[in-house]
Amino acid sequence: MHPEFETYLQAQGSLPPNVIQRISDLAVQKTLRRNESILNTGEICRHKIFVLSGMLRTFTTSADGSEHILLFSPEHNWTLDPASYDQQVPSRVSIGTVEPSDVLCWHKSNFDALLAEIPQFRGFTNKLISRNIYLNRERILTTLSGTAEEKYDGFVRMFPNYLLRLPLRMIASYLGISLKTLTRIRHAQLQRH
Amino acid sequence: MHPEFETYLQAQGSLPPNVIQRISDLAVQKTLRRNESILNTGEICRHKIFVLSGMLRTFTTSADGSEHILLFSPEHNWTLDPASYDQQVPSRVSIGTVEPSDVLCWHKSNFDALLAEIPQFRGFTNKLISRNIYLNRERILTTLSGTAEEKYDGFVRMFPNYLLRLPLRMIASYLGISLKTLTRIRHAQLQRH
DNA sequence: TTAAACTATGGTCAAATGACCTCTTTTCGC
DNA sequence: GCGAAAAGAGGTCATTTGACCATAGTTTAA
Structure with missing residues (x-):
């Protein structure tokens, strides 16, 4: 069935x-x-x-x-x-x-x-x-x-495949942080490459 | 028994x-x-x-x-x-x-x-x-x-009796905020009496 | 296909928060 | 009851975060 x-x-x-x-x-x-x-x-x-x-x-x-x-x-x-x-x-x-x-x-x-x-x-x-x-x-x-960044890193570690499937604003909403904070974190991590 | x-x-x-x-x-x-x-x-x-x-x-x-x-x-x-x-x-x-x-x-x-x-x-x-x-x-x-204050208010509403039994630092630890933030909130609420 | 909606990013500024410190009061364990 | 430990409040400063705005690129739906 x-x-x-x-x-x-x-x-x-x-x-x-x-x-x-x-x-x-x-x-x-x-x-x-x-x-x-x-x-x-x-x-x-x-x-x-x-x-x-x-x-x-x-x-x-x-x-x-x-x-x-x-x-x-x-x-x-x-x-x-x-x-x-x-x-x-x-x-x-x-x-x-x-x-x-x-x-x-x-x-x-x-x-x-x-x-x-x-x-x-x-x-x-x-x-x-x-x-x-x-x-x-x-x-x-x-x-x-932890900080917003630690939460984000934890999320990526726990659900690596979600990153490609979800809009960032939803990830921010899941983590309890603003979209602004999330894009800032990602920007900073890119700098450190 | x-x-x-x-x-x-x-x-x-x-x-x-x-x-x-x-x-x-x-x-x-x-x-x-x-x-x-x-x-x-x-x-x-x-x-x-x-x-x-x-x-x-x-x-x-x-x-x-x-x-x-x-x-x-x-x-x-x-x-x-x-x-x-x-x-x-x-x-x-x-x-x-x-x-x-x-x-x-x-x-x-x-x-x-x-x-x-x-x-x-x-x-x-x-x-x-x-x-x-x-x-x-x-x-x-x-x-x-919500904000730290909303979390605190929610805690007080949900567990009014805990307030008298727990040290503030433990309430802060439960809410995920610093003791400093918690005392600030309480201070502000007293001002507004 | 095209217009509309959504998405991500960035700038700026004000507010919120945490770290570190001191001081006084209260509480606890002996 | 007393000495030690813990609790709470406050001050200051640096940092983080959010709100608001605009913009460019992308996706969606008619």
């Missing part, structure tokens, strides 16, 4: 083929253009999302219109707003595409059914959650520590 | 008395003085910790000796380093007391046994994990957004 997703799940190694088939069968594929929204602030997050291709971002919009990016989700990542999804309450964040993207969606009722029915799948999602917690901690640490 | 903990678990509402007893029986209580360490960077986190009384902090120490506080854990909170605990690898953070504290510890082997044996307890810890993810997202958001 969704061969690329099934290949991904096989590669994770913990789920037998019939289970993978069952999970895949409940997914609905969507194709999104660049800069298209998939969840707006205030809406309820009703789906788990797996990114087949492209790149999504999770962000907030402040009263003054400025945006803060919490997370980039490139291909082969899961994403959603956990607070909104778990409690089915309005979301405080938005999720949208940075590039044209293909995603798979599971409605919460279907996903819950899969979890209830397949113990190994619970184990699998638990691993995803652990990883998520770990990444969030890393994010907090790097956000707190 | 640990009446205060059992009262806490009862109040959470999802676990029957015999289960609570079983969980409580496997805990070991420790009494810690102020500024005592319970996990040092590089050690492996082998226990789940529940804070009966007092206040713990999770923090990192940089090469230059500066500290960044990830999390405060006052009474009736659970804490650990998830990355180190889950994988049993050396921790990158330290955990220690801010105040004299009493904690309960479950060794991972015991805690895993409880999870295997008691489905409702799995549900309970899953809720804790959800809440943890939510709090981490909030933390990232407030760290990214």
Whole structure:
């Protein structure tokens, strides 16, 4: 049904083929253009999302219109707003595409059914959650520590391939610094070549 | 065995008395003085910790000796380093007391046994994990957004009671600003009374 | 294809912040 | 209770950062 997703799940190694088939069968594929929204602030997050291709971002919009990016989700990542999804309450964040993207969606009722029915799948999602917690901690640490330049260098080290795919202003927004500061840093690094 | 903990678990509402007893029986209580360490960077986190009384902090120490506080854990909170605990690898953070504290510890082997044996307890810890993810997202958001003063105001709004219990330098360390900046903000707010 | 929107860069200036220092007060541990 | 240590406030100065502006190049969408 969704061969690329099934290949991904096989590669994770913990789920037998019939289970993978069952999970895949409940997914609905969507194709999104660049800069298209998939969840707006205030809406309820009703789906788990797996990114087949492209790149999504999770962000907030402040009263003054400025945006803060919490997370980039490139291909082969899961994403959603956990607070909104778990409690089915309005979301405080938005999720949208940075590039044209293909995603798979599971409605919460279907996903819950899969979890209830397949113990190994619970184990699998638990691993995803652990990883998520770990990444969030890393994010907090790097956000707190060091100068703007250290944050940028850390970003480049952690996600070298994002540099070519994202506009600098989004990287600045992710790092919590102004675009001006970011271009200054890059300029200085070029000088030192 | 640990009446205060059992009262806490009862109040959470999802676990029957015999289960609570079983969980409580496997805990070991420790009494810690102020500024005592319970996990040092590089050690492996082998226990789940529940804070009966007092206040713990999770923090990192940089090469230059500066500290960044990830999390405060006052009474009736659970804490650990998830990355180190889950994988049993050396921790990158330290955990220690801010105040004299009493904690309960479950060794991972015991805690895993409880999870295997008691489905409702799995549900309970899953809720804790959800809440943890939510709090981490909030933390990232407030760290990214706004000026030092907005972060401080947010902190006061979120944790009004912490103000009286924590030295300002730790609040500054939590917010990722210098003590100087924090005292300046407080001074300015007093002027405006 | 062409106009409009977006992107990155640079200049300038003011404001925010941190580093380093001192001093006084408070708190802690014995 | 006492001595030592820590905490908080303030002063000064250099640096970093952001806001605002303009411009040139690029990409997008009609």
